[in-house]
Amino acid sequence: MTLEFWYEFASTYSYLTVMRIERVAAVAGVDVRWQPFLLGPIFAAQGWNDSPFNIYPAKGTYMWRDLERRAATYGLPFRRPSRFPRNGLLAARVAQLATAEGWCPQFTRAVYTANFAADREIGDEAVVREIVAAQDRDPDAVLARALAPENKQALRAAADEAVRRGVIGAPTLFAAGEMFWGDDRLDDALAWLGRPG
Amino acid sequence: MTLEFWYEFASTYSYLTVMRIERVAAVAGVDVRWQPFLLGPIFAAQGWNDSPFNIYPAKGTYMWRDLERRAATYGLPFRRPSRFPRNGLLAARVAQLATAEGWCPQFTRAVYTANFAADREIGDEAVVREIVAAQDRDPDAVLARALAPENKQALRAAADEAVRRGVIGAPTLFAAGEMFWGDDRLDDALAWLGRPG
Numbered sequence: 001m002t003l004e005f006w007y008e009f010a011s012t013y014s015y016l017t018v019m020r021i022e023r024v025a026a027v028a029g030v031d032v033r034w035q036p037f038l039l040g041p042i043f044a045a046q047g048w049n050d051s052p053f054n055i056y057p058a059k060g061t062y063m064w065r066d067l068e069r070r071a072a073t074y075g076l077p078f079r080r081p082s083r084f085p086r087n088g089l090l091a092a093r094v095a096q097l098a099t100a101e102g103w104c105p106q107f108t109r110a111v112y113t114a115n116f117a118a119d120r121e122i123g124d125e126a127v128v129r130e131i132v133a134a135q136d137r138d139p140d141a142v143l144a145r146a147l148a149p150e151n152k153q154a155l156r157a158a159a160d161e162a163v164r165r166g167v168i169g170a171p172t173l174f175a176a177g178e179m180f181w182g183d184d185r186l187d188d189a190l191a192w193l194g195r196p197g
Numbered sequence: 198m199t200l201e202f203w204y205e206f207a208s209t210y211s212y213l214t215v216m217r218i219e220r221v222a223a224v225a226g227v228d229v230r231w232q233p234f235l236l237g238p239i240f241a242a243q244g245w246n247d248s249p250f251n252i253y254p255a256k257g258t259y260m261w262r263d264l265e266r267r268a269a270t271y272g273l274p275f276r277r278p279s280r281f282p283r284n285g286l287l288a289a290r291v292a293q294l295a296t297a298e299g300w301c302p303q304f305t306r307a308v309y310t311a312n313f314a315a316d317r318e319i320g321d322e323a324v325v326r327e328i329v330a331a332q333d334r335d336p337d338a339v340l341a342r343a344l345a346p347e348n349k350q351a352l353r354a355a356a357d358e359a360v361r362r363g364v365i366g367a368p369t370l371f372a373a374g375e376m377f378w379g380d381d382r383l384d385d386a387l388a389w390l391g392r393p394g
Contacts, residue, residue, distance in 0.1 A: 046253055056243055058365045062378060069375075069385065168255045178266075181259055184381045188266065 001193045002031045004174035006162060007108070008039045009088025009095075010051065011170035012067050015116045016183040018108055018171075019076050028190045034104045036095035037158040038088075039170055045163070051085045070183070077117040086115055087123035093146040094128060096155040107135055198390045199228045201371035203359060204305070205236045206285025206292075207248065208367035209264050212313045213380040215305055215368075216273050225387045231301045233292035234355040235285075236367055242360070248282045267380070274314040283312055284320035290343040291325060293352040304332055 005021055007014040025032045043052070053060035064080055071078035091111045098104035110131045114120040120127050129139035145151060162172070166179065173180040173189040180189040202218055204211040222229045240249070250257035261277055268275035288308045295301040307328045311317040317324050326336035342348060359369070363376065370377040370386040377386040 056365070058363050061363060062365055062376065065376075066378070066382075073385070166255050166258060168253070168259055179259065179262075181263070182381075184379075185263075188270070192266075 001029070001176075002033055003189060003193060004033050004035060006035045006037055006158075006167065006170060006172040006174070008037055008170040009091045009111060009115070009122065010039065010085035012053070012063060012084075012116070013183045014171040015067070015078075015112050016070055016074060016076065017173075017186060018112045020074055021186065022105060024186060025190065028194065030190060030193055032105075034095075034099055034108065035158055036092045036099070036104075036108070036155065037162045037167075037170075038092060038155065041159050042163060042167060042169075054084070077113070079117055079119050081115055081119050083121070086121060089123075090125060090128050090143075090146070091122055091131075093152060093155055094132065094142060096158070097142065097146045097151050100151075100154075103135060103137070107131065110134060198226070198373075199230055200386060200390060201230045201232060203232045203234055203355075203364065203367060203369040203371070205234055205367040206288050206308060206312070206319065207236065207282035209250070209260060209281075209313070210380045211368040212264070212275075212309050213267055213271060213273065214370075214383060215309045217271055218383065219302060221383060222387065225391065227387060227390055229302075231292075231296055231305065232355055233289045233296070233301075233305070233352065234359045234364075234367075235289060235352065238356050239360060239364060239366075251281070274310070276314055276316050278312055278316050280318070283318060286320075287322060287325050287340075287343070288319055290349060290352055291329065291339060293355070294339065294343045294348050297348075297351075300332060300334070304328065307331060 003021075003025055005017065007018060021032055043049075048055055051060075053063050068078055068080070095104055095108055095111070098107045111122055111128075114127060114131060115122045122128065125143075129143065132139045132142045165174070167181075169181055171181075171183055173185060175189040175192040178189070178192050180186075180192070200218075200222055202214065204215060218229055240246075245252055248257075250260050265275055265277070285308075292301055292305055292308070295304045308319055308325075311324060311328060312319045319325065322340075326340065329336045329339045362371070364378075366378055368378075368380055370382065372386040372389040375386070375389050377383075377389070
């Protein structure tokens with residue numbers, strides 16, 4: 001059984017799922033297919049040109065507190081990023097490449113840890129290069145492949161696919177055709193896979 | 198220990214909490230203080246003059262499916278209301294009165310069941326009267342007290358208090374000063390009360 005896991009580097013709640021999904025899914029005997037995508041086009045279609053957590057400050061205040069509490073519950077390190085949202089485009093292009101090459105989960109966890117635990121500027125190419133190098137991969141070669149037209153197009157196609165499927169935010173999980181939105185629906189998504197067919 | 202439970206009759210996810218909170222809190226040894234309030238002023242401050250689930254149709258589509266799944270998980274009857282949102286002002290005024298008189302939970306469950314399981318028009322005074330009568334209370338006397346200036350003012354004060362506390366939606370739970378938003382945070386709120394002090 002496979003769970004599709006769609007995430008976007010600017011999504012705060014995706015941090016929780018990124019850090020725990022492999023462990024939780026393994027217990028359930030489920031494989032995870034990681035798919036980075038960009039929320040920008042989806043938010044723009046709703047008339048938002050910034051994170052809704054910035055547009056609606058009361059929502060933002062609550063979200064940061066909730067995220068901090070949930071990270072503590074899961075035993076995850078957390079430091080509120082001094083800048084939010086950070087530009088995740090380059091990281092998403094590398095992650096898209098990494099899905100094809102089989103090293104997406106560890107790269108994604110490293111980027112999220114940099115952003116949400118170490119407060120590093122993941123929008124900087126130098127930081128992305130450093131994270132790639134820490135995966136024992138050559139940053140020059142990886143970035144060249146990540147910025148190749150076919151890889152950029154694959155990431156754009158994922159964003160289009162997300163719109164078609166009715167995605168409204170991240171993280172989003174697909175379990176046997178059912179869509180679940182939010183880290184707090186991970187258990188529901190896994191339970192859906194385990195239903196009698 | 199007491200959990201404050203703030204809800205609004207137009208809130209769909211509040212249905213889940215309304216129907217299960219007494220049972221779940223009792224297992225945790227926690228008392229529940231019910232507080233109806235109106236989200237209208239809070240949504241208006243964000244520039245919304247309708248439910249965000251209507252303003253953003255993709256969010257609405259997802260919410261109804263998620264609500265249906267969660268109701269099934271909890272064993273709750275559910276039928277998508279043919280009209281949404283329904284005007285909950287009169288019901289909220291009666292519920293505000295009922296908090297003072299000690300019959301709020303059963304009245305609130307009856308209104309939610311009418312709206313979300315029986316698809317009845319809870320904005321109609323006749324339906325509210327019928328629900329009050331089913332509580333073995335005199336509808337004329339109850340409505341007179343519910344529409345008295347001091348009761349209407351008490352409900353307005355609750356809405357003001359919600360804004361002051363940073364409430365962003367419903368259901369909202371307060372546990373020892375901590376705010377939790379959403380039916381899916383009920384367990385978190387109860388766990389917060391049980392933390393070592």
